[in-house]
Amino acid sequence: MDNIRIAEKFNHMAKMLEFKGENQFKTRAYTNAARTIKGLDEELQVIHKEGSIEDIPGIGKILESKIVEMLETGTFEAYEKTMDEIPAGIIEIMNIPGIGPKTARLFYEKLGVQTVDELSRAAREHRIRRLPRMGEKQEEKILRSIARQKEDKNHGRHPYVLAKEIATEIVDFLDLCPDIEKVAIAGSLRRKQDTVGDIDLIAISKEPEKAISYFTGMEKVEEVLESGTAKAAIIYPGNFHVDLRIVSRDSYGSMLQHFTGSKEHNIHLRKLAISKGYSLNEYGLTDESTGNLTKFSSEEDLYENLGLEYLPPELREDRGEVEAALRGKLPQLIERKDIKGDLHVHSTWSDGANTIEEIVDAAILRGYEYIAITDHSHSTGVANGLSDKRLLEHINAIDKLNEKYDGIRILSGTECDIRADGKLDYSNNLLEQLDIVIVAVHAGLDQDRKKMTKRIVSALENEHVDILAHPTGRKFGKRPAYDVDIEKVIATAKDNDKVLEINSSPWRLDLDDINAKRAKERGVMLAINTDTHAIDHLDNIEFGINMARRAWVEPDDVLNTKDLKQLCSKLGIPK
DNA sequence: GCCGTTTTCGGCCCGACTGTTTTCAGTCG
Ligand SMILES: Nc1nc2c(ncn2[C@H]2C[C@H](O)[C@@H](COP(=O)(O)OP(=O)(O)OP(=O)(O)O)O2)c(=O)[nH]1
Ligand SMILES: [Mg+2]
Ligand SMILES: [Mg+2]
Ligand SMILES: [Zn+2]
Numbered sequence: 001m002d003n004i005r006i007a008e009k010f011n012h013m014a015k016m017l018e019f020k021g022e023n024q025f026k027t028r029a030y031t032n033a034a035r036t037i038k039g040l041d042e043e044l045q046v047i048h049k050e051g052s053i054e055d056i057p058g059i060g061k062i063l064e065s066k067i068v069e070m071l072e073t074g075t076f077e078a079y080e081k082t083m084d085e086i087p088a089g090i091i092e093i094m095n096i097p098g099i100g101p102k103t104a105r106l107f108y109e110k111l112g113v114q115t116v117d118e119l120s121r122a123a124r125e126h127r128i129r130r131l132p133r134m135g136e137k138q139e140e141k142i143l144r145s146i147a148r149q150k151e152d153k154n155h156g157r158h159p160y161v162l163a164k165e166i167a168t169e170i171v172d173f174l175d176l177c178p179d180i181e182k183v184a185i186a187g188s189l190r191r192k193q194d195t196v197g198d199i200d201l202i203a204i205s206k207e208p209e210k211a212i213s214y215f216t217g218m219e220k221v222e223e224v225l226e227s228g229t230a231k232a233a234i235i236y237p238g239n240f241h242v243d244l245r246i247v248s249r250d251s252y253g254s255m256l257q258h259f260t261g262s263k264e265h266n267i268h269l270r271k272l273a274i275s276k277g278y279s280l281n282e283y284g285l286t287d288e289s290t291g292n293l294t295k296f297s298s299e300e301d302l303y304e305n306l307g308l309e310y311l312p313p314e315l316r317e318d319r320g321e322v323e324a325a326l327r328g329k330l331p332q333l334i335e336r337k338d339i340k341g342d343l344h345v346h347s348t349w350s351d352g353a354n355t356i357e358e359i360v361d362a363a364i365l366r367g368y369e370y371i372a373i374t375d376h377s378h379s380t381g382v383a384n385g386l387s388d389k390r391l392l393e394h395i396n397a398i399d400k401l402n403e404k405y406d407g408i409r410i411l412s413g414t415e416c417d418i419r420a421d422g423k424l425d426y427s428n429n430l431l432e433q434l435d436i437v438i439v440a441v442h443a444g445l446d447q448d449r450k451k452m453t454k455r456i457v458s459a460l461e462n463e464h465v466d467i468l469a470h471p472t473g474r475k476f477g478k479r480p481a482y483d484v485d486i487e488k489v490i491a492t493a494k495d496n497d498k499v500l501e502i503n504s505s506p507w508r509l510d511l512d513d514i515n516a517k518r519a520k521e522r523g524v525m526l527a528i529n530t531d532t533h534a535i536d537h538l539d540n541i542e543f544g545i546n547m548a549r550r551a552w553v554e555p556d557d558v559l560n561t562k563d564l565k566q567l568c569s570k571l572g573i574p575k
Numbered sequence: 576g577c578c579g580t581t582t583t584c585g586g587c588c589c590g591a592c593t594g595t596t597t598t599c600a601g602t603c604g
Pocket of ligand 1: 186187188189193195196197198199200258259260261262263266267588589604
């Protein structure tokens with residue numbers, strides 16, 4: 001059983017315990033353990049074999065024994081027992097916004113409601129309003145929440161790129177409000193997470209009520225979820241939930257820090273404050289002995305006051321960044337300016353929209369030292385892939401272009417398909433003639449875990465291969481990652497000195513932050529590539545950089561931060 | 576259920592909004 005599945009069981013268990021009315025700190029222990037497990041750099045299976053699971057913070061003897069039970073049997077007794085007690089539909093009911101464990105339990109006990117559909121019916125038949133602390137408005141709210149959830153195909157999360165676009169539109173609009181001095185993006189969007197649950201904004205205003213009514217009164221607002229004197233929440237077209245918090249200028253830094261999160265990062269900081277005799281909230285730091293509140297207008301001041309190095313938002317996930325910042329040992333995160341070239345680009349030779357010349361000009365414009373043209377191979381499922389003959393012509397064409405261009409090196413490459421049996425689309429004889437060989441899986445994605453893993457591993461064992469592209473194959477809104485033992489892939493990359501890609505396409509972001517961090521920890525080199533199919537895509541590098549930064553990646557960990565000389569020596573080709 | 580160089584018991588982050596509330600529980604951020 002892998003970490004993801006173990007974490008899911010703990011999360012599910014936490015929900016069930018909440019419903020049962022268990023101690024909230026016990027349920028939090030499960031949720032907390034699940035989150036920690038998801039972010040682990042190592043499989044629990046391995047930790048169990050080589051060390052002690054109990055050493056993981058937030059996991060004690062009891063949870064360790066449950067993890068071991070899962071590793072051995074696929075489940076744990078307490079989980080199965082609790083599953084038998086609680087109807088499956090209850091968890092779904094608790095996932096409706098506004099309905100928590102207490103309300104779900106009330107409906108279950110007083111109305112016998114066990115599924116979302118039964119809850120809908122109860123609301124329509126006005127049976128809810130007769131319950132204690134319930135009324136007409138609650139019935140309406142529940143029906144609206146259910147309707148909204150039904151519409152939503154994305155399980156409530158949106159790709160970063162879409163959310164960023166909407167957020168920018170709203171920020172620009174709020175900037176026009178005379179009662180708003182400044183607007184900033186916060187939440188997971190500011191932390192550059194691959195997908196975001198909602199859009200979180202903060203605004204400085206001396207007139208909070210006016211600012212909020214400006215926000216809730218925007219023309220495109222589909223629904224006002226809540227609207228108070230300090231914050232409001234709306235639904236924006238596309239099923240975007242948008243939260244706005246208003247703050248005074250002098251607490252801007254405190255609020256930005258708070259609303260950027262993550263929640264777990266905040267809790268960690270608040271515990272740290274407590275240990276120093278303070279209390280931390282979104283307005284400032286209160287000295288518990290005097291009651292004095294110090295407000296922070298900048299995040300930098302706040303972190304400094306807590307004795308921490310400034311933390312880039314991308315790191316604020318409580319995955320060790322607070323400890324590192326306390327010791328002054330934060331990584332020097334990679335930046336866009338460190339990128340010296342793009343190693344995954346398609347031209348009109350296969351399914352790209354631009355000629356090689358156009359691509360090279362665009363690369364020069366971006367200050368790159370090199371650019372690899374990596375058109376598709378001919379296997380089925382990939383558009384206009386290059387035959388053996390055309391690949392040779394391709395190499396010749398690039399040779400000629402290299403004579404024409406000064407100051408940039410064009411690398412002849414391929415994105416060679418890994419066929420279902422693990423064989424590559426080109427012979428070794430052909431691959432050998434290329435400057436750079438990317439391999440990737442494009443079809444036959446429903447193979448089982450064992451087959452898929454073996455398929456990719458055998459490709460990585462080919463001596464001519466340099467990079468594995470989009471290693472898990474996920475595409476937002478289309479398909480989840482295929483079933484592959486990513487640990488094995490990382491280990492194989494390490495053993496064979498291969499590079500794993502962080503694909504920067506905003507619909508892929510693959511490797512994601514967690515897997516990229518694992519690869520880095522194992523000493524596997526990464527490449528941040530755009531997989532460009534039209535020259536504008538070269539700028540998608542920004543999204544790949546986001547993932548890399550969230551993975552604690554430094555320039556040295558990335559192949560395409562190397563200068564041309566180092567790159568060529570790494571690829572084993574003449575400069 | 577976890578945790579601890581002052582603690583092995585008694586804490587566990589802290590605040591805004593809603594609805595039905597005459598005083599606050601529940602939910603969410
Ligand atoms: N201190 C504290 N802060 C919280 C809590 N919940 C949320 N926050 C802060 C940190 C979050 O990043 C921020 C925005 O909340 P969200 O629920 O929108 O979470 P976030 O944006 O991090 O993730 P998301 O992608 O929206 O699911 O508010 C909490 O329970 N305690
Ligand atoms: Mg959010
Ligand atoms: Mg939010
Ligand atoms: Zn590609």
